[in-house]
Amino acid sequence: MDHNLYFKDVTLLITHYNRSRSLQRLLQTFRDQGIGFGGIVVSDDGSKPEHLQQLTALQNEYNYQLVTTPKNKGLGNNINKGQDAVQTPYTLYVQEDFEPKPIFATHFKDALKFFEEDPELDIARFYAYFKYPYTKPYGKGFSQMLFSPSVFRNDHLKFYVYSDHPHLRRSNFMQKFGRYPEGIKGDLTEFTMALSFLQKKGKGIFFDKFTDLFYQKNSADEPSTMGRASWRESKNPLALAARAVYLQFKLLKWTYAYLFKKV
Numbered sequence: 001m002d003h004n005l006y007f008k009d010v011t012l013l014i015t016h017y018n019r020s021r022s023l024q025r026l027l028q029t030f031r032d033q034g035i036g037f038g039g040i041v042v043s044d045d046g047s048k049p050e051h052l053q054q055l056t057a058l059q060n061e062y063n064y065q066l067v068t069t070p071k072n073k074g075l076g077n078n079i080n081k082g083q084d085a086v087q088t089p090y091t092l093y094v095q096e097d098f099e100p101k102p103i104f105a106t107h108f109k110d111a112l113k114f115f116e117e118d119p120e121l122d123i124a125r126f127y128a129y130f131k132y133p134y135t136k137p138y139g140k141g142f143s144q145m146l147f148s149p150s151v152f153r154n155d156h157l158k159f160y161v162y163s164d165h166p167h168l169r170r171s172n173f174m175q176k177f178g179r180y181p182e183g184i185k186g187d188l189t190e191f192t193m194a195l196s197f198l199q200k201k202g203k204g205i206f207f208d209k210f211t212d213l214f215y216q217k218n219s220a221d222e223p224s225t226m227g228r229a230s231w232r233e234s235k236n237p238l239a240l241a242a243r244a245v246y247l248q249f250k251l252l253k254w255t256y257a258y259l260f261k262k263v
Contacts, residue, residue: 005105007112011039011086011171014064015078016096018047020054022217023096027062035105037092040064043082046072075164076180076189086171090115094166097217098127104213110140111168114205122176122197123161123204124168127214132206133157142205147198149255156251159258161204162197164190166214176200178263195254196263 012030016023023042030036042064044055052068059066067081083091090112104126111124124142125132133155135143145161162177164186174180177196180189197204207213 005034006036007090007092007108008038009088010037010090010092010112010168011041011088012037013079013082013086013091013093014040014042014096015045015075015082015093016042016047016051016055017045017072017078018051019096020047020051020058023055024058025217026094026096026099027058027064029099031062033100033102033105035100038088039086041067041082041085043067043078043085045069045074045078074182074184074189075186076182076184079180080174080182083171083174089171090168091171091173092166092168093164094214095164098166099215099217101213101215107141107207107213108168111142111205111207114139114142115168115170118203120203121205122169122173122202125163125165125204125206126167126210127165127216128163128206128210130157131208131210132160135206138205141208143208145204145206149258151251151255154248154251156247156254159191159198159254160194161202162190162194164193177202181263191254192263195257195261198258199262 014023014026027040040062042055042059044052044066046069047055055066058064065085067085069077069081079093092108107126111126114124115121125145132143132145134146134148134153136146138144147158147161177193177200181192182189184192
């Protein structure tokens with residue numbers, strides 16, 4: 001392990017569900033890149049017995065703390081119990097189907113330094129499907145995300161200053177923004193935390209080249225456990241028009257929630 005890439009104040013928190021081979025690839029990639037952490041926590045959401053058996057075997061190889069539950073309780077519970085186990089000042093949160101690219105460590109060090117220098121910083125995001133729409137330069141290839149409830153800033157993605165995609169945060173994150181809601185679908189869990197983050201005036205930065213630091217790998221043997229409605233992915237003109245109307249409705253609905261529904 002490269003001592004310059006050992007982050008003693010950071011715990012790698014991985015949420016896992018029925019994808020033990022993906023988990024092994026993630027852990028091995030960090031090892032191959034010489035990256036080490038002050039702790040590793042794997043939080044499992046009631047995986048099948050064959051995956052739990054593999055998690056126990058991998059625990060001996062990669063020396064992580066395994067947090068389990070007897071039955072599937074959803075994303076919110078899985079993150080909550082995993083974060084509860086973290087003992088270091090900072091948490092790198094990564095779901096099991098991601099793998100860091102070779103340049104990740106360089107920019108991770110930059111993000112960690114920003115956290116040490118800026119006590120108001122709450123999250124540094126390393127991956128996204130789309131660029132955050134409203135930003136200003138922050139430094140070292142990062143931009144600060146700027147949220148406004150104004151309907152004239154009409155890109156609905158503005159609500160996701162927080163995202164479940166790979167990110168660095170302070171380990172007291174839930175003390176400031178609350179625990180993740182449990183017993184609801186994963187996308188609603190994420191949005192509820194995103195809304196709390198905005199209402200409590202969280203500050204976040206976003207890596208501008210947002211696909212350069214992580215791969216998201218969904219292999220045929222372990223496909224994604226999340227799905228999207230087919231009409232949202234369609235390129236049909238009628239579907240695109242319907243989606244445009246839907247997104248503006250969503251924007252108004254979310255703006256109302258931000259202003260009047262405290263979480």
